Amino acid sequence: MRDVAVRAGVGVGTVSRVVNGGASVRPVTAERVQRAIEELGFQRNDVARALRPGMTSTTIALLIGNLANPFYAAIAKSVLDVARAAGYAVMVSSVDEDAESEKRAVRELFSRRIAGMMLVPVRRDNGFLQRAHRSDTPIVLIDRPAQGVENDAVVIDNDRGGFLATAHLIAHGHRRIAMLVAPSYYTTGQRANGYRRALRAAGLALDPSLVVTLEVGTVEAARVATVDLLGRRDRPTAVFATTNFVCEGTLRAMHAVGCQLAVVGFDDFRLADFLPVPATVVTPDADELGRRATELLLRRVAGDRGPARREVVPVRLVERGSGELDPPGRDAQPARPRPASPRRSVRAVDRGGVVRDHGRRT
């Protein structure tokens, strides 16, 4: 920058004013500086810039689960898009549900003096965020709120999702509906609440033996659990699979065993409509989740000091076939008529929170 100043025959202060724009600089001077900048190929050093006190860096951090999970990948994508449109760079760190890694990653990111952070917290207890909060670097939690800490959070409507899924199965005549729960301190608990609420609303009793909590939320664990479920004497007629991976495992198990029960999953995934039995799911718009979190964080970075907010992203039901199967032996009494050929219709039609979708996405 000093080189530019010398070449343009001005002071460094003037160069800074030109680079950042806005300040009062005579057009002729600005033009001269501009030329010097281009001749020397100068570009501002954002590191030094962030060093100045009160100067907020233009980098934010995103701490998120395994990117191989399309749900997280979708969030990350929209975060990157929104941040870049606003001129912010994003440091991404992927911690796979390990509290110790998360702690280390948070520390390392903060040492880089980011302007703000978004994270999908691994545990309910986020004491280590207090310190960050004290340093007044804004933090927005994604998908799961924290306990105790007064933090902004953008979550999805898990409870309503659980309700929608379960009520949909009940409406199709199911009375014994199992729920496969992936371990999580928050989301699946909320989904279970919705499940119970829907059962209660329909006057059905909750059978605890039908609520299966997995050791780990993988496809394989869900597959094994489903095979076990199918082997029971008093087996259910439908399954609510509370996660995209769980849903996949459940469908795989049923296909392998050759016994297809009704299934509604949680979280959409690519090719869900193109499986041997297309998957009916309840899903939020993952893009919207990432987008709203980023927008909230950027408002905080810009100086918004209002009270902590909790935003809720709505969910919707996408009917594709697996959730519209009737209970065996009761074919005559579906609560409402099935579409004649569920795998042939092509356009998605929104019907008040319920979408019938057999199309495809790029």
Added chain:
Amino acid sequence: MRDVAVRAGVGVGTVSRVVNGGASVRPVTAERVQRAIEELGFQRNDVARALRPGMTSTTIALLIGNLANPFYAAIAKSVLDVARAAGYAVMVSSVDEDAESEKRAVRELFSRRIAGMMLVPVRRDNGFLQRAHRSDTPIVLIDRPAQGVENDAVVIDNDRGGFLATAHLIAHGHRRIAMLVAPSYYTTGQRANGYRRALRAAGLALDPSLVVTLEVGTVEAARVATVDLLGRRDRPTAVFATTNFVCEGTLRAMHAVGCQLAVVGFDDFRLADFLPVPATVVTPDADELGRRATELLLRRVAGDRGPARREVVPVRLVERGSGELDPPGRDAQPARPRPASPRRSVRAVDRGGVVRDHGRRT
């Protein structure tokens, strides 16, 4: 840091030596400083650290295509993992095949004085990388090399992939094999080379009408092109779909039309084995691609100044069913017997670059 120095009754230089370790500090002093650090909750400011001349920042950048593409997501994941294990933070920027965005993103990332950069270049011509190269910030290209620039690059064996896919179809008795090409300045061209090489090796003539280049590499474009292909009078009996999205579109079109030709795709994707017709693909290990690129970059960051390297990640064929279908009307003459029940076997078996896989992945 000055606060720590005061509290420990030492100079700032000593604190720096303790924090960075290695230098000669008396154990008793170091212990005193260490305690002061903990009491004050001090953590090094990596921004100021990177400001020092000759001091390399501990942040690298990854510029990659749309994370909604699982191939890119897989690369990003392994990059993050390797980098974090080495103590590096990663700035990720996602540019969706737009040269102008890419240029801007590169500039913005360099202004943050990263230690190195990995990118999946959008265009063959990367003149703007020259400047970066001159500034001796190491750059590693992923998936596609650049022209003219002497850069490190880690690519996959596209040519061999194209050859394997085509030869596999030929071995199953196909003579008219179409190729659906997504637009790309490099990868699909290489894959097309392999395709031609396999045809030549089998003594088959290349029919240019069977090579269809899409306007854009989306599922929808591939679907439309496939429908068109199926409607031709002299239609092919097999298709080589040179991309994961293209493969998806092709399979969807065939399923919708009810006319299933043999298909081999390029790049694996989740659920490929769980479609109405499980997808046979040729695929590299995306994790390995990201891992090797990151390792190479970190070696460069650490000071390795050897000549530019070009690493090639191998590909392998995964048989799942869609690629093992016989040509219609010639059922009697498959070049080798099909497995009796391709959708039932469960374990993946490696047979010299060819894998038969009907299992599942978490």
Added chain:
DNA sequence: GTCCCGCTTGGCAACGTTTCCATTTGGGAA
């Protein structure tokens, strides 16, 4: 013609490190 005001501009301090250099300290040998 003089004065005053406002727009431009130059220069310097400060941000938090690391490294170099000079100085101090400690200990062992003569």
Added chain:
DNA sequence: TTCCCAAATGGAAACGTTGCCAAGCGGGAC
């Protein structure tokens, strides 16, 4: 006891920017 060398330590400069303050400059009003 004195001297010398090595190890340990303190302090200051420098990295590249921005913001503040003071000064310069020009023009308009009286």
